[in-house]
Amino acid sequence: MTGPSTPHPATHIGCHVFTFGTDRWCVTLAQELIAADPTAAEPHPHVGIGDLGVFLGGLVRIDPDHAMTRDLSLPLLIAPLPIGQGSVHVLIDGWHRVYRALSEGLTDLPAYVLTAATEQAARYPLPHYPRGPR
Numbered sequence: 420m421t422g423p424s425t426p427h428p429a430t431h432i433g434c435h436v437f438t439f440g441t442d443r444w445c446v447t448l449a450q451e452l453i454a455a456d457p458t459a460a461e462p463h464p465h466v467g468i469g470d471l472g473v474f475l476g477g478l479v480r481i482d483p484d485h486a487m488t489r490d491l492s493l494p495l496l497i498a499p500l501p502i503g504q505g506s507v508h509v510l511i512d513g514w515h516r517v518y519r520a521l522s523e524g525l526t527d528l529p530a531y532v533l534t535a536a537t538e539q540a541a542r543y544p545l546p547h548y549p550r551g552p553r
């Protein structure tokens with residue numbers, strides 16, 4: 420796997436990040452890239468969320484009260500993390516929306532799937548867990 424070459428900009432203060440294993444994405448930057456260029460992500464109106472419930476409360480902590488205030492029309496953000504020859508899709512933004520939707524019996528939500536370039540631009544290595552030369 421090749422990692423991004425630039426560190427998370429020091430000027431990005433208070434941004435929203437999501438960490439998965441040794442990878443971290445700046446959700447704020449991904450949203451900025453999509454706002455500036457709609458081709459930075461592919462919109463999918465109906466993404467199945469039924470198998471995401473197992474992560475809630477364990478791997479992913481959420482605030483149930485906050486979750487119920489979230490706007491379900493706001494697309495989730497999904498990052499295609501390159502693994503070997505393929506990629507694994509990681510939900511990097513929208514876990515509270517998933518909680519609300521599942522609790523209301525919904526089975527899908529709208530989502531943006533980042534392009535490979537956007538995914539890489541928004542991914543930063545975790546400084547405390549270096550993975551060797553890049």
Ligand SMILES: [Zn+2]
Nearest residue numbers: 431434445447
């Ligand atoms: Zn940031």
